[in-house]
Amino acid sequence: MAKNRNTISIENISFKDRLTSLKNLPDFFKLVWKSSPSKTSISFILRLLRSAMPVALLYVGKLIIDEVVSLNSHIGNGDLQKLWELVALEFALAIVTDGLNRMINLTDSLLGDLFSNYTSMRIMQHAATLDLDQFEDSVFYDKLERARQQTVGRTVLLSQVMSQIQDFISIAFLLTGLIAFNPWLILLLLLSIVPSFLGESYFNSKNYALSRSQTPERRELDYLRYLGASDETAKEVKIFGLSDFVIGRFKMLSDQFYADNSKLAIRRSGWGTFFSVLGTLGYYAAYGFIIYNTVIGKSTVGSLTFLAGSFRQLSSLMETMLSRFTIVSQGAIYLNDFIDFFEIKPKITKPENAIPFPNPIQTGFVFENVGFQYHNSTRWANRNLSFELRPGEKLALVGENGAGKTTLVKLLARLYDPTEGRILLDGKDLKSYDLDDLRHNLGIIFQDYIRYQMTFYQNIAVGNIKEIDNQQLVKKAAEESLADQLAAKLPGAYQQWLGRKFNDGIELSGGEWQKVALARAYMKEAQVLILDEPTAALDARAEYEVFQRFAELTKGKSAVLISHRFSTARLADRILVLDQGTLLESGTHAELLEQEGRYAELFNLQAKGYQ
């Protein structure tokens, strides 16, 4: 797993940490730019123009007032024509400012949507390259969850950073004016905003620490929400009367959340009020100073309005900028999670100079003393496994729950690599073959296959997505798995939406779903077919028919069948009996019965149930 950028202590995020986190912004801007180069440029230009507006408006205002005063005075050297021109200019500036504001909002919101879509796609693309065991790691999941949150939350960061740049330029303009008139005012300005900045900064870091430490609980809350109110869980929740249990746990967690968050929010609000009073004090001190200077004739009335206006705007802009800095830097710290996620690299990858998958397979697969341990477990799911799967051979895996049958299949598909030992294909390590090619040549249907909330047609076509438009192939696959008969009964036939989530979909029975899933395995010209509990939900007749066809369809192909039904397992050329991850017995049905070992025991147990 990638080195974690989050070396920052969660409890305490210092000012330095905040500054350091700003180094994430270039990466962030690269993503923004890639989301839409044209809109990013437009947004930047608009903000540049907008940043000159405050000082321009204030300065024209000053000229207007000075002109009015001079027209009213006894000396009377004012120019009425010039005055109206100035008013017209101020009016034009006000209109342009308003227009720029609207255009900026529009560009930001469009750019935000594009950014959110782009980053969501990037997350899915990257997640697709990662290993299965990375998905099974809760630390990884938290990271993925936080990265997902970034896709929406970061659009806010985008406009915040842009506004920051805009305000920075505005401040530069206003400061130039202020310094030209009276540099001392700068000192008062700083005094009025620093306390409020420090307060903001402190509470933002507390907020971040709190929200970060709550990630696992937040995931649990989401899960409980799903458990408590979803079509998939409603059945069991009702039967077991779980709703009070689920709601109770939800309430306990959410109350804890609320208590922690509200405590912080109240403290923050109290201190915020205090600092804002300090800021107002600073402003009135400066205001008094400017008024005094005007009264004693050191500056004009126009300058009074310009300076007071500049001071007020500067102090409010700086305050906004500084408090926004804490939001921006906090956003930049959150970006760590986002960038971390993209730095996670898969371990199971296509090797350089990968060998193409053999067609046809020559000598088959060989497991050489293979052992596998899930990364989050100390138990061996498979150990000391040595056997062959020859070309064209049908192998059945039997064994009690947890014996390691599914794990063995996952190793064959390189969803995991063995912890010890190796798997060979035609005498070469499986790791040296092209990964996509390997998976394309295996037709696997897992026990926990997905019930895609899509059309009947798409549910089958996903078995070989490159052939999604090949209607004949989909039809053929459906016929082979007996799903075709089901399509004939559906109102929308192949275009019938399945599942209840969308478009008035129809829910299928467990066995019907299984036939649809089975058709996926027939979508590819796979050289090895692997079915993990393929008929568990089928009725006796359907099971018989499915296997009649399976035998015909896999003639000459290798196949691995995992089944708890011995009627299925006995059809195989060879049966491997697994026990606690190891190979206990191996042979044909007849041989194993003769051995009177575990297979014979389990077979007789099942047979007795039918007598």
Ligand SMILES: Nc1ncnc2c1ncn2[C@@H]1O[C@H](COP(=O)(O)OP(=O)(O)OP(=O)(O)O)[C@@H](O)[C@H]1O
């Ligand atoms: N993702 C996982 N992470 C950790 N341990 C796992 C994981 N999947 C399976 N195991 C463990 O590995 C062992 C073998 O599991 P496996 O699914 O291969 O058994 P199986 O023989 O297919 O069982 P069943 O007949 O119930 O489907 C079990 O002890 C199981 O608890």
